[in-house]
Structures are given as C-alpha cells and as structure tokens.
Amino acid sequence: MAFHRVLVTGAAGLLGSEVVRALTGRCEVVGLDVRRGDADIAWHVGDVTDRALVGRAVEGCDAVAHVAAIPNVVSGTGADIVRVNVVGTWNVFDAAEAAGARRVVLCSSDSVVGFTVLQGRMVPPDYLPIDEAHPMRPTDPYALSKKLGEEVAESFTLRGMEAVALRPVFIAHPQSRVEIEARARDPKGYRPGQAGGAQPAAGGAVWHHVDPRDVARAFRLALELDLGTQRFERFFLSADVTLSPEPTLERLAAWLKGPLPPIRDPGVWEANPHAPLYDLRRAREILGFEAEHDARGWR
Numbered sequence: 001m002a003f004h005r006v007l008v009t010g011a012a013g014l015l016g017s018e019v020v021r022a023l024t025g026r027c028e029v030v031g032l033d034v035r036r037g038d039a040d041i042a043w044h045v046g047d048v049t050d051r052a053l054v055g056r057a058v059e060g061c062d063a064v065a066h067v068a069a070i071p072n073v074v075s076g077t078g079a080d081i082v083r084v085n086v087v088g089t090w091n092v093f094d095a096a097e098a099a100g101a102r103r104v105v106l107c108s109s110d111s112v113v114g115f116t117v118l119q120g121r122m123v124p125p126d127y128l129p130i131d132e133a134h135p136m137r138p139t140d141p142y143a144l145s146k147k148l149g150e151e152v153a154e155s156f157t158l159r160g161m162e163a164v165a166l167r168p169v170f171i172a173h174p175q176s177r178v179e180i181e182a183r184a185r186d187p188k189g190y191r192p193g194q195a196g197g198a199q200p201a202a203g204g205a206v207w208h209h210v211d212p213r214d215v216a217r218a219f220r221l222a223l224e225l226d227l228g229t230q231r232f233e234r235f236f237l238s239a240d241v242t243l244s245p246e247p248t249l250e251r252l253a254a255w256l257k258g259p260l261p262p263i264r265d266p267g268v269w270e271a272n273p274h275a276p277l278y279d280l281r282r283a284r285e286i287l288g289f290e291a292e293h294d295a296r297g298w299r
C-alpha cells in the first residue's frame, strides 16, 4: 500500500465502516464522524464542517477517504445538504493539503448526471451507456452538492493534489434489504420506507445497485491507484446487473414514455440485458474494479 495512515471521514456510517474494514491491516486508519463508531481505531468526533477538527484529524495522514455526507436528498434540508457536503469536502481538501496528505478519494454519486431520484426533476441522459464524460446536470440539492464536491476536488488537483471521485449508484446496504425485498414483492405498490429499512429501495428508473463491500474495495483501489500523469479521476461504481425485473432498456423505454437516447454501444445490453445504464469500462480498465457481489438474491 502506498499510504501508511488514512483518515476516513464518515467512518461510523454504513459505508464508512466498510471502508475502515477494507483498509484495516493495510495501513493505519483514523476515523472522523459526528459519533464514535465501533471500529478499534483512533476517533475524532465532530462535524466535518469544523475546519479545525478536520485539520487535527488529518495530521500525520498521507491520504483521506472522504465518505461523510448527508447521504441522500431526503435526509436534510437543501441548505444543510449543500453546507455539509460542499463545505465538508472543501475542509477535507484544504486540511489535507495543509497537512501534506497528497490524495483524497471522495464519495460522489451517480446522481451528478441528473437522472436518479426525483421524479419530474430528472434529465434523461444524452446517450447510453452513460460514461464519465457525460455532462453533469444535477437537479436536486444532493446531486448538486456532489457535483460541487467534484469541482472542489478538481480545483485542488489543479494546484497539486491528487483526487479520485467515486460515483456509486444506490448502495444496497444489508440494513436496506427488507426495503429491497418489499419493492421486489410489489413493485407498483411499494412505498419508500414502508418496511422500516435503513434507507428506502432506490436506484432510479432501472433500480441500480452496488454492494457496500464492493464500494469499500473501490476506495482501497483508488487509494492505491497509480494515477500516472493524471491528478484527477472519476469512476461510476455499480453491480453489473440492475435489480429491475425487466431488462434495462425495456424498463427505461417504458419509464421515459418515449424514445431511448442514442445507444453508442448496443453490445452492452445484447450481452447482458440487465446491465446498468452506466459504462463500467473505465472503472474496470483503469481502477481494476469489478463488482464481486450483487443483491439479486434479495428479489
């Protein structure tokens, strides 16, 4: 491992605790969160919007896995989401730079494309599969906060830092299994939150998902990645199948109630009718990431 001591923000959360697990034994891990988690690591308890706290937490670290955030559009007001997610990300980069920690791997989201959650406020993609060069068109505060987080990252990389923005689709945490199963039993009648899971079954029009253990492994790969002459990379992360009962393009066509966007590589869905809308090649070829888990057993 190229890194010896890594700060994980959001380390007490569902994904953050998996990231801590994925790094444990490979480097020293330090956690920051508003509450202390269970992992036996050094903890800095407090708010990521507190620049002084983040500065203390990152001291002596050579990299950061920035996971802390208000993790969706329903868990806070728009103002809180933008404040915590954007100022938090700025603090992490500013503190990392000041402490000499050269790389930040940040948790962005597929929502930056603008086609994920809020019905009536979703912009259909320009083309399929959606790759990392696709324009970002966030239409809700959460997606906007993730786009702005990527902008913060890019800005710091222009002056010497290294960053990798990971864009997971809906993370199928085990704590959400009951929700995913409830949706599978009754796709039309399902109401988000009805089964009492940690978060509702989501994943947008075609029910994308990715396993948190895979996302955590992607964090490790992104920390280890030889960036060459690049300073900034972005990768979509998804299981290679959706949870939708219908094939992906069929479901998308029904959902859009109109023609599909131009399909640049039809072979993707000929080979795998349930392939996600996102192009997973870049993650595979550059990051060396391929999902090892999927939640089809939960349907």
Ligand SMILES: NC(=O)c1ccc[n+]([C@@H]2O[C@H](COP(=O)([O-])OP(=O)(O)OC[C@H]3O[C@@H](n4cnc5c(N)ncnc54)[C@H](O)[C@@H]3O)[C@@H](O)[C@H]2O)c1
Pocket (backbone or CB within 6 Å): 009, 010, 011, 012, 013, 014, 015, 016, 032, 033, 034, 035, 046, 047, 048, 049, 066, 067, 068, 069, 070, 071, 072, 084, 088, 107, 108, 109, 110, 167, 168, 169, 170, 171, 172
């Ligand atoms: N859950 C998903 O489907 C999904 C999809 C794509 C991206 N993400 C991103 O993944 C990351 C982790 O989300 P999760 O699903 O594990 O949710 P989570 O709520 O379990 O984790 C978020 C963690 O951040 C911490 N946190 C929140 N505000 C904070 C603050 N102001 N200061 C310090 N810590 C704070 C929380 O206490 C929590 O432990 C987030 O960045 C989220 O935006 C989640």
